[in-house]
Amino acid sequence: MDFSTKTLDAKTAVTAVKTGALVVGIHENRKLGAAASALDKLGAISAALKSGDISGKAGSTLLLRGLTGVAAERVVLLGLGPQDELSDKSFAAAAQGLVRALATLGCDDAALLLPLDQVKGRDLAWAIRNVVLAGRDSVYRADVLKSKKDPAPTGVKKITFLTSAAEATAAKTALTEAVALANGMALTKDLGNLPGNFCTPTYLANTAKKLAKDFKLGIEVLERKQLEALKMGSFLSVTNGSDEPPKFIVLKHLGGRSKDAPVVLVGKGITFDTGGISLKPGLNMDEMKYDMCGAASVLGTFRTIAELGLKLNVIGVIPTCENMPSGSATKPGDVVTSMSGQTIEVLNTDAEGRLILCDALTYVERFKPAAVVDIATLTGACIVALGHHNTGLFTREDAAHDQLANELLAAGRSTGDTAWRMPIQDIYQEQLKSNFADIANIGGQPAGSVTAACFLERFTRKYTWAHLDIAGTAWKSGAAKGATGRPVPLLTNWLLGQASAKAKA
């Protein structure tokens, strides 16, 4: 699906726009807006409204053909909901209805004349992003492994946003960012949906190498020997039961000034989580192919910021391996030594995410980062706490961390890819006490997502750090099973904000 923008000015009237389908918004009160009035030469639109053929309800549509004095082949009336307030919810519902309607048309292209700048509490960029993501999502297919492909998308393939001259520049920028974001999310979804027998640690490393080649990024992939030399005893303990070689991916997008401290993203890359010797129950275990969605979100975010040429130094770090049971697997009670020197009692081999992340979090100290954000499908407990709507956001509680937390929360809110802040406090650390090592890898049932974050916290004291638990948001279960591409919108939006703050400084 292709997107573009076009300026409507005195020279190009609405009636003269040549397109397969011209989409105009209407409200529930059945009054015509300026755009619709201009098209209503012979009263066909007002007649349609009066007849009750379209309610104006957000997402409702009505197709009109051959309007006199209108160059467009079709006019699609799109309901935007109540007049008095165009809420983000109404607009999103309208965008869904729009996408559904465009998929049924016999033409290739459509032009949208929508009040992109009138959504309450949102800006033009939000509205454009919303339509682009809805459109791209509607044509997304997860059928690479099907011998009979899912039905190909039908209908409109090219969408043009019509804007005023005043909006033109902002619309262009917003569209470029939205398309890059959609591309990054598609990569994240593809990787997430790919099963464990295809998406191995080696596959993730090769994907990162290809991304680096295509977008001229720095890349390094550390192999087992190098991880041993670095003394990543915690990460390596998770790989013991697996025949797949572990990989440690380091990607660099250095778009900022060379002296600027980088932002580091660390993604959990367990390509399949059986639980190890602490084996998981069989029901829905297939979904543990998604346990590399943190890694996939780092790669997707790099795809987006590289395409945008973001003026910021960003480093992506991905520890990736399988968590398998076998005769050589780590056993409950085993004590391992992390790269930081802290010893860990592995009371449950299913709490493996923190074991691979802690060594990655120690490794990234060398970059003297401005901030580190890790992204992980870390705990089922996070789903219990927040469900599937919000990503769990964890940071310490000082001024620097409050600022980082607020930036991430805001980036989530402004993209609809929301997070909710959870505590990290010393009082929870007590649950991680071990009789035989410096720390245990589990803290019992209560506040399971918090104790997981507290475990990571012990390895992050040399820099400003936030942890995103995406266990509930990275994929959907049930009939609509599939990766969501989250939290690429949150991460991208935050990085864009970091880059623009840098540009102003």
Ligand code: BES
């Ligand atoms: N990858 C899982 C977390 C997970 C489970 C995410 C289900 C999404 C859905 C993680 O490695 C894990 O197994 N965590 C354990 C921790 C426990 C053993 C302390 C969990 O959540 O049960």
Ligand code: MN
């Ligand atoms: Mn696990």
Ligand code: ZN
């Ligand atoms: Zn896991």
